Structure formats: structure tokens, C-alpha cells
Amino acid sequence: GEDVEQSLFLSVREGDSSVINCTYTDSSSTYLYWYKQEPGAGLQLLTYIFSNMDMKQDQRLTVLLNKKDKHLSLRIADTQTGDSAIYFCAESFTGGGNKLTFGTGTQLKVEL
């Protein structure tokens, strides 16, 4: 199957920007997503980008997509303690129920 890789941990100070990176191997993906998981909870969709876009901004969140390098990143501006969570990137493909392939997740820790 397709591989989606992320670094395991990221630690930042409150107020700084966080950048979470993701690499994927399948260039036929349709949408790429960022999900957030807080402790003991399910996943919550943060944002997504269509595969023919390079960038998407949504308030404090900026998604960058480099299709040539198969690299996706999520930048969180002015990171707050409430942003501490696990962040998953995921990709989906046309046809067949919009199945998602998830990365392994990046644990973001925000320190005071």
C-alpha cells in the first residue's frame, strides 16, 4: 500500500510557529488532509487541500503542498497550549468511497 510518513514528535514554545511535515508516495491522491487528535478523542478534520493547489490558508493554519517532492506541511501560527495534540496527515483517491491513508501521526507539545 501507499506510505505516508511523518516525524513522531515536535516541541515548540507558546506563541511560536509550528511546522508539521508529511511525505507521501502516491502521486494520484485527490485530496490531502490534516486531522487533529486530542487525548482520548477521535480525529477532527482541521483542513484539507485539493491536489491541484499549492497552498491553502485558513486563519492560523497554512497548508503547503509540493507535488513534485510529494511533501505536505501544516504551519500553525501563534501556537497555543490548546494546540497540543497528535496531528495526522492523510490522502484520498478518486473512486471507491474516498478511502483515506493516514500517516503515523506527529505529537505536538506546546511548552510555556
Place this chain on the structure above:
Amino acid sequence: NAGVTQTPKFRVLKTGQSMTLLCAQDMNHEYMYWYRQDPGMGLRLIHYSVGEGTTAKGEVPDGYNVSRLKKQNFLLGLESAAPSQTSVYFCASGGSADVTYEQYFGPGTRLTVT
């Protein structure tokens, strides 16, 4: 709107026992999914459904069965539980007339098989 609900929240089984996990959604979504989450491995798709009465295998279907008799419900069955099935199970739904790309997740079921 309750969104996506899962029953039960926790369960402990002995090897060889069977159980059914229930997922319900009230958003009239066409697609429903079952994932398992294991440490360091992200979420992996077990089975999914693109509509009432349909099911299909995902990435890790062995040892599981599913049914989608009603549009709002998606059941995941373990016929003979094994310790390797200890995991957190998430149900998700998505796909409607307006929006097809987003999946909404339930709170999860933590299953331990001893």
C-alpha cells in the same frame, strides 16, 4: 445532531470470544468506515461501506466482519478475538450530496484481548 457514536467505549475480551461494535451516524452519510489505531502506526482501514447493503475490505480486514443493514449503522464483528486485535477502533462516516471529502470520526472503542 449526535454525529458519530460508538458502542461500547471500552471492552475486555478473552481470546476466542466474539463481540460486535456498533457505529451510528445521524448525518445521512453514504460512506462509513472502520479503522483501528495502534501505537506508532496511525489509523488503518479495516472495512468500509459506500452505501446501505454494501461492504468492502480495507487494508487490514482479516479477523473482522462488517454489516450495513441500515444506512445509519455500521457494525464491526470479531468472531474469535485474538490478542493482536487489541487496539482502539474508530468509526467514521462521510459523503453526502453536498460534501464528499470530509470524514467525521466517532470517539473510539478501546478493546483489550487477553
